[in-house]
Structures are given as structure tokens and as C-alpha cells.
Amino acid sequence: MSSTLNEDLIQEIREKNEIVGVISQYIRLKKTGANYKALCPFHNEKTPSFVVSPSKQIFHCFGCGVGGDVISFIMRYENLDFKEAIKILADRAGIEIDESNMKKNIELERRKNRLYQINREAARYFYYNLQKNSRGYNYFRKRGVSSNTIKIFGLGYANPEWNDLLKYLVSKGYSEEELLEAGLVIEKKNKNGFYDRFRDRVMFPIVNTRGKVIGFGGRVLDDSVPKYLNSPDTLVFSKGNNLFGLNLVYKNSKIDKILLVEGYMDVISLYNKGIVYSVASLGTAFTESQCKMLKRWNDSIYICYDSDDAGLKASNKALDLLKRVGFKPRVIILPDGLDPDEYINKFGKELFENLFTTALDYIDFKILYYRNKFDINTVQGKVDFIKNISQDIKNISSPVERDVYINRVSDEVNISVDAIKREIFGIKGIKTRLKDKYINANYRDTNKSKIVPVENVLEPGHLTAEKSLLNLLISDEYIYEKIKEDFSPDDFLDPMNRKIAELVYDNYRKGKKITKQEIIDNFSNSELDKLNEILAIKINFDDSEKEKAVDDYLKKINYYKLKIKRKQIREKIKLIESKKVINEGEEEELKELCLELMEVDKALKLHCLF
Structure with a gap:
């Protein structure tokens, strides 16, 4: 009977009825590796031998020998003929058909x-x-x-x-x-x-x-x-409905992830070096149709576009599309100026595969993307950052996932969780609150139209953490004993904070506690305003809260130090890559820097998890 039907229509119906999704509506499937297993619905058994392959879009029972595609399953399970099964699946996929369409x-x-x-x-x-x-x-x-x-x-x-x-x-x-x-x-x-x-x-x-x-x-x-x-x-042929290299991925049932790249040569060079699971869009932006073509594989998909502004913009669009369709996408950021073709040929398969361990998840990439787009050291830049990333978080359906993302963003830009939630859930007030932070309280009531900058409003989170940690150190020797082995005065990034820490540590080592007045005596008159601002911070914690606060402060400081280190490494990489000719020693240094960069990225990622 199938010979009387339009083969392209049949193929469209197959492609729009992903086999795992269809069969799971009838029987309970359990994921085992790249495939799914279940007790066979077509014969009695106690040990699952019914296997569904999402990559091949087929099922097979190793007990009774029954197998086929999604159409075969519906025919057998529902006891229907081919034409009736086609109609059920077409209806499920929202494809309108009639007798005239069914005929070839x-x-x-x-x-x-x-x-x-x-x-x-x-x-x-x-x-x-x-x-x-x-x-x-x-x-x-x-x-x-x-x-x-x-x-x-x-x-x-x-x-x-x-x-x-x-x-x-x-x-x-x-x-x-x-x-x-x-x-x-x-x-x-x-x-x-x-x-x-x-x-x-x-x-x-x-x-x-x-x-x-x-x-x-x-x-x-x-x-x-x-x-x-x-x-x-x-x-x-339709460019938006096909992917270069997908035919080779389709043949490989062992593939557990997909790498999305931009160009033909990216796919070819990666395959040539043993990365056999990459695909590329065909001279167009990544489309929803292309996205759905990948859905039959594992939901693990990595985006690896060029690392320039255009590449980041394309990555952002692809990330949103993949997230919306149900993938768990991650983004690989290559060193400046390199594309996958260049990177794999320069550094080889092993170093390329290491990039997967430092790939950015949804929110980490969004933070990177909007940080590049907006200057969060300005009022408007910070507002734009929050407004844009809040819209992305709002589109996430999982409340747990949203909550995790909100906290990550709050830590990143030092904006309260409540303010971000108000922006996400549509409650007015964030603009007013951000503006009010810039109005000096002494003038607010009498000069409402005057906006007076307060110097520490845009203070990065790590500096606030340093000041708070210093005040705890000054007041409590126990804090000094807790951190002295792992955190020295040199670990403070701000020069004044470092000098204060040296005085505090030196006194504790001599067995005495320093007073705030003794600290003041070690600074010049020109430094007193800033010093008094640091020492004026009041922190009231009970003992259990103190330890947690100290841990939080240390994490924020160390996180920022890692970010500084990452920037320094990237600048060194960029300097070497800018040279017209790279000698053997510089080539080796470049490899070492790339390895070091990946280690720093791993550490940054771990900081984001806690």
C-alpha cells in the first residue's frame, strides 16, 4: 500500500514524529546509554529486551524479533494498516492530509x-x-x-x-x-x-x-x-531545512552529543581529526527546523562558532532556540580570532576535546554575552544588563532553574536578588531603586532633582567583600586563625585593604590585637577619608553566621582573582596570535597558555556552582 502514497509526505510524517516521544506514550521507556529499553509490548517477558534507538529512529525487540520505524510501531500496537497509522501520526504532527494528498x-x-x-x-x-x-x-x-x-x-x-x-x-x-x-x-x-x-x-x-x-x-x-x-x-533542497554533515552523524549510533559549527571546513577539519559529531548550517542563520532535526539525538548539544562579535551574536541566537526546543545547550568559546577549523589544526583533537569541559552553560554564556555588550560600570550599562538577562531568565519554564540563574546573576553584578526578581516578574521599581542608590541621602529630601554620585555605589562585589572581611579580622582573632594559612595579606587586591591586612596580620603574629586607631595612625591625612569609609562598616553576625560570611567573602575575592588571571592569559594569547610569524618557542607557550586558560575556566565554573 505504501507504493500508492507520496514518499516525501511519508518521510515528513516520520521526521515530525520522534520515535522516543511516540513510543513513550504507550510504554514506559528507560534510558540506557544512547538508547532506551523497555519490556516488549508484543510478547511476555520479565527482562527488558525491547530497544529504541533515537539516533536511528527505529525499535527492535531482541526477544521476539519485532522491529521497525515509528509507523511500524503504531501499526502493530494499534492493530492498524499502513494508511490508518499514517493518518494518526499526521494528526499528531499537525499535518493536514486528505485522499488526494495521500496519492503519489x-x-x-x-x-x-x-x-x-x-x-x-x-x-x-x-x-x-x-x-x-x-x-x-x-x-x-x-x-x-x-x-x-x-x-x-x-x-x-x-x-x-x-x-x-x-x-x-x-x-x-x-x-x-x-x-x-x-x-x-x-x-x-x-x-x-x-x-x-x-x-x-x-x-x-x-x-x-x-x-x-x-x-x-x-x-x-x-x-x-x-x-x-x-x-x-x-x-x-532547502538551506534552512538541512545541515551539512548530518548524514555522517546519522550513520553513527554511538554519538552522545552534537557539535554545532558555522562552516563546511569546520565540519570537515573536525571530522578529519576524529571529531565525527559536528554539523553546520548552510550559509544561513541556525533555524528552528534545523534545530528539530537534531532532537532525535541526545539533548546534549554544544555550540562552537567563531569568537568574534558576530560569532557571539550567532551563538546567543542559537542558544535561545535550542533552549526553547528542549536541549541543554552549552557554548564553547575559542581563543580570540580562531574558528574550529583553525583551532583543531593548530592544537589537535585532545586539546579541542578539553574545551568541552569548560563549555559555558546557558546563564554563564548570557553573563559573558551581555558583559561584552554593556558596560556594567555605568548606571545605564548595569540597567541594560539586568533588563536583558532578566528577559532571558523569564523565558525559562523551570522555577528551580530560574532561581539558580537569578542568584548567579546577583553575584556577578552585585545587584540584589529581590531587584532582579522584580524586573523578571514585571513589578515596577527597579529603575527607581537603581537611581536612588545614586542620590546622596543628605540631599534627597531637600533637593529631589539633584543626583549626587556616591563613590562606592558601583563598587565591585570583591571590594565590598574585602572590606567586610577586614572588619571581621580586626574584631575577631578567630577569623584570623581560620584563614591565615590559605589567605594572606597579598591576596587582598586593593592596595589600601592589603596594607590594613598586613598591619592586622603582623599584630596577631605578635600576639596582640590591633585597634582601629592604631590602623589610622599608619596612614596619611590624604588617605583618611577612604580609610574611615572602610573602618566604618558595621557587621553584626552571630558565630555561626560569621563562618558562612567569611567563606562567602573569600569565594567572591578568589572568583575575581581568577577573572583577572583569565584576562591576563587571554591578553598573552592575543599578543602571540597577533604576530605574523610565530616561532617554535612561542607556539609552545601558546599551547601552555591555552591549557592554563582551560584550568582557570574550570575553576571559575566551580565557583559558579557554589
């Missing part, structure tokens, strides 16, 4: 099959050309792409002549009109013939998950524009 459009199917044949023949011709053309072949070999990888991807070369492919395909029995429909030729402006769309370009065949060549991407070998050129949308 013979002419349309013939045209599609013809386009598949044309694309396959073109791909073979491009591949053949690459083997003969040293210029095209050397493009890939200079980038370290092996001959085996070239073969796996079917990489090719389009000759520079205006009608080279046209003549070849016509000689194979295809008409010019068919080549136009396939997007391989362009009609001349005077309507007097056609010419090749792709000329003097290395070629990337785009293959769907059924193994059919559906289109092409082409890259120039010089500085001419456009640098990349893709096939236009055709009966068998």
Missing part, C-alpha cells in the same frame, strides 16, 4: 528523482575534477584534509570554464531546463542559453540523511566574492 503525484516524484540523479552525477564529476586539478586538491591538502576524508565527503572542484558542467551533464542525457531546475546552471540575461553556477570553486556536496545529494556549496580559491556560494532552493 507521479510527475512531481519523477522530477525529484531526476534532480537526485543530476546532483549525484554532478558530485561525481566535481570529485573527478578535484583529482586532476592540483590547485583545488592542494586547497584541501594544505589544510591537512586527508585523501580519505576528501573521499568520505565527496569533495570536488568546479572547473573555471563557463559551461563545463553544463556540457558534461547534457552529454549524459539531461536537458538544460532540468539543470536549471537543479540549480546547477543560470539562464543568461538575454535568455539565449545557460552557464554554470559554480566555476573555479572547491565543491562541498550536501547530502541528506537518506544519502542523496541534494545541493552544493562552493568556495572560491582567491579573494573574489562571494566567498561561498550555495545551491538555490529547489524541489529537493
